[in-house]
Amino acid sequence: MPNGLTLFRLILFGIFCFLILSNDSKPIAAVFLGVAGITDFLDGYVARHFNQVTELGKIIDPVADRVLVGGSLVVALISHSVPIAVGLIIIFRELLMSSVTVFLAMIRAKRIDVIWFGKAGTFVLMVAIPLMILTSYGDNNHVATIQVFFNHLGLYISLIGILMSYIATVMYVPLALDAYKSRPTKQDKIA
Numbered sequence: 001m002p003n004g005l006t007l008f009r010l011i012l013f014g015i016f017c018f019l020i021l022s023n024d025s026k027p028i029a030a031v032f033l034g035v036a037g038i039t040d041f042l043d044g045y046v047a048r049h050f051n052q053v054t055e056l057g058k059i060i061d062p063v064a065d066r067v068l069v070g071g072s073l074v075v076a077l078i079s080h081s082v083p084i085a086v087g088l089i090i091i092f093r094e095l096l097m098s099s100v101t102v103f104l105a106m107i108r109a110k111r112i113d114v115i116w117f118g119k120a121g122t123f124v125l126m127v128a129i130p131l132m133i134l135t136s137y138g139d140n141n142h143v144a145t146i147q148v149f150f151n152h153l154g155l156y157i158s159l160i161g162i163l164m165s166y167i168a169t170v171m172y173v174p175l176a177l178d179a180y181k182s183r184p185t186k187q188d189k190i191a
Contacts (some may be wrong), residue, residue: 001046001050001052002043002044002046002047002052002053002054002057002061003043003054003056003057003060005039005042005043005046006039006043006057006060006061006064007060008039009036009039009040009043009064009068010064010067010068012032012033012035012036012039013033013036013067013068013071013072015032016029016032016033016036016072016075017071017072017075019032020033020075020076020079020081020133021075021078021079026079026081026133026134026136027134029133030130030131030133030134031130031134033068033072033126033129033130033133034126034127034130036068036126037068037123037126037127037130040061040064040065040068040119040122040123040126041123043057043061044061044119058111058113058114059111061114062101062114065119065122066094066097066098066101068126069090069094069122069125069126069129070090070091070094070095070098072129073087073090073091073094073129074087074091076129076132076133077091079133080136081132081133081136082129082132082133082136082158083132083155086132086155086158086159086162089162090125090158090161090162090165093162093165093166093169096169097169097172100172100176104176104179104180104183107180107183108183108184109179109180109182109183110178110179110182111179112172112175112176112179115168115171115172115175117164117167117168117171118164118165118168118169118171118172120164121161121162121163121164121165121167121168122161122165124157124158124160124161124164125158125161125162125165127154127157127161128154128155128157128158128160128161129154129158130154131150131151131153131154131157132151132154132155132158134150134154135147135148135150135151135154136151
């Protein structure tokens with residue numbers, strides 16, 4: 001079931017991309033992205049609570065997180081739904097984490113388990129991004145004040161998520177170094 005939720009998250013991401021790039025569909029797109037973010041919490045909860053943690057899930061869940069956060073920001077930047085600086089700071093971190101993960105996989109280093117603080121940072125960003133997208137449309141004077149409030153709220157929440165994500169990145173450094181040291185050596189390959 002957790003792996004099914006992860007797959008569902010990727011499907012929701014595809015729907016989000018289609019909707020946000022369609023004219024006047026940003027509010028609906030933000031809802032789909034918010035639901036996708038909720039599935040990120042649910043799949044981990046179900047996996048741990050019902051003892052359904054799998055090796056496949058340990059691999060595809062972080063990949064789905066990177067696709068969801070990084071991909072949603074790229075699309076949100078294209079549609080002018082989030083501030084450029086915020087989007088680029090988050091995307092840089094996602095690219096860095098993805099690059100290290102791919103590198104470690106290529107050298108056959110041991111896989112690094114996701115840490116709770118990193119998951120929490122991702123969750124905070126998955127609250128902030130839909131909020132900013134939801135409030136980035138229209139210019140109706142009756143909703144302008146509410147839109148500005150929630151847009152600023154989304155921005156402030158995103159700053160908390162960015163801080164948490166970068167702290168998690170620092171926390172991953174010793175884990176990545178340990179994984180790098182665990183890679184098979186030439187002697188291991190000969191034996």
